[in-house]
Every structure is written in structure tokens, then in C-alpha cells.
Amino acid sequence: MDGRRIVGLTPALIADAGLELVEGGEPFGVNAIARKLGVRPSSLYKHVSGLDDIVELMRGHLVERYRTAPGERPWDAFVEEAVRRQRRMYADHPALLPFLIGKTITSPTVIDAYDDLALALQSGGFPDDEILTLIGMIDAFALGFGLELASPEQVWQPDSPTQLFGKLLAASRSGSERVERSFELALEVLLAALRDRLPAGDQG
Numbered sequence: 703m704d705g706r707r708i709v710g711l712t713p714a715l716i717a718d719a720g721l722e723l724v725e726g727g728e729p730f731g732v733n734a735i736a737r738k739l740g741v742r743p744s745s746l747y748k749h750v751s752g753l754d755d756i757v758e759l760m761r762g763h764l765v766e767r768y769r770t771a772p773g774e775r776p777w778d779a780f781v782e783e784a785v786r787r788q789r790r791m792y793a794d795h796p797a798l799l800p801f802l803i804g805k806t807i808t809s810p811t812v813i814d815a816y817d818d819l820a821l822a823l824q825s826g827g828f829p830d831d832e833i834l835t836l837i838g839m840i841d842a843f844a845l846g847f848g849l850e851l852a853s854p855e856q857v858w859q860p861d862s863p864t865q866l867f868g869k870l871l872a873a874s875r876s877g878s879e880r881v882e883r884s885f886e887l888a889l890e891v892l893l894a895a896l897r898d899r900l901p902a903g904d905q906g
Contacts, residue, residue, distance in 0.1 A: 711741060713749050717763035720756050725797050732756070757801050762809030764795060769811075772818050777826030778893050784819060785844050785889060792848025799849075827900050836896070843892055847885050 719738040723730045732753055736743040750756050768791040770784040792799065807813065816837060823833050 711739065711745055711749065713759050714763060715739065716746060716749060716756060717759040720760045721764070721795070721798065724760075724801060725795065727797070730801070754805060757805055758807070758809045758812075760798065761802055761807065762811035764791060764798070765809070765812045765815055767791075769815050770818070772822065777822045778897065780822040781819070781840065781896070782889065782893060784822075785840060785892075788841075788844035789848040789851060789885070792845055793851035796849060796852040828896075832899070840892075843888070847888065850881055850885075 716735060716739070719735045720730065722728075723734055723738060728734065732743050732746055735756065736746055739746075746756075750759065768787045770780060770787050772780060819837055819840070820833050823836055824830065828836060
């Protein structure tokens, strides 16, 4: 987009420009985005109120790409796909995380995605007073495994291979295999733990 003047500036174009800057390791801010798009900063303010607004546009634009459609399916199938997609989103875009953490989520797209998850859990029989906690747990799970997927293949290099952790690491599979195996096992445990919280009649 550099060097080309944008005709018909839209929130989506602003979000894309912001994402390109962040993921390219370039300076990020209203002025930098305006330069990227070949417009004056004042043009951006016709669409956003400031940098926080731009970050929310970026968050919403990203979530829209990876969002899981509810559809007619069991709650656990929806949760599983949502976790897989969210994990992939974090793994694909780790550079954006420092800009998202600590900012209140206001993007209607993101709120709608959380509402889909809340409705899926409610339809599965989870009580309303647990749903927010479960969503936070699912979020943390996807974030953690997304960051692991984006990490170097060799995450740990213990000084002493004689320690139990060092022995287990030496006996484990290669980095990418281990990461996928641990994710699949952890996801299986997560879903089993969620099912166990339901009354017997709601576990089907």
C-alpha cells in the first residue's frame, strides 16, 4: 500500500494497514498508518477517534477472519473448532498481542464472537453464573497454545539432562510433533473437563 494514495478510505483498509505495520515490525501509530495509506492523519479521524479505536478495528478485522460460525451442532463441537481457530489466530499474529493486551474489548465483531460462544455453552446446559468464567478459561487455553505454536521449535534447553524434566524432554518427539501432540491431548482434557461439569442428562 506504500506510495499509493487510497481512494475511498474504509475502516477495513485502516485495520489492514495497522496489521501490516505491526507484523512488519515498523513504527505503529496514527501518523504511521496515514503514511502507509498515503493520506493525511485527519482523514483517519473521519473513521476512528484515535489509536485505541484503530487497535479495536484491527482486533475485529482479525477475529472476523478466524471466527467460527455457530451453525447447528453440539456445543462441544463448536467450542473445539473455536479453540482451534483462535489458537491459529494467535499463532499467526503474535506481534499484535502486545497491542491487544490491557485494552478493553469494544469491537462489535469480537463481542458477537464471544456471544456465540456464550450461547453455545448455555445451550449445552452450563449455568449462566459459570459461563463467563468458562469463556475466560477457553480464551486463556487458546492463547497459551497459540503462543506455543509461534514459539521456537526448541522451547527448553535445560542445563542438566539428568533432571527428570531434561530426561523427559530428551525422550520426547521433535518440537513440532510435541507441540501438536500436547495441544491435542490438552484439548481432549479440556473438553472432557467441561463435559464432566454438566449434569448427566446434558452430556450428550
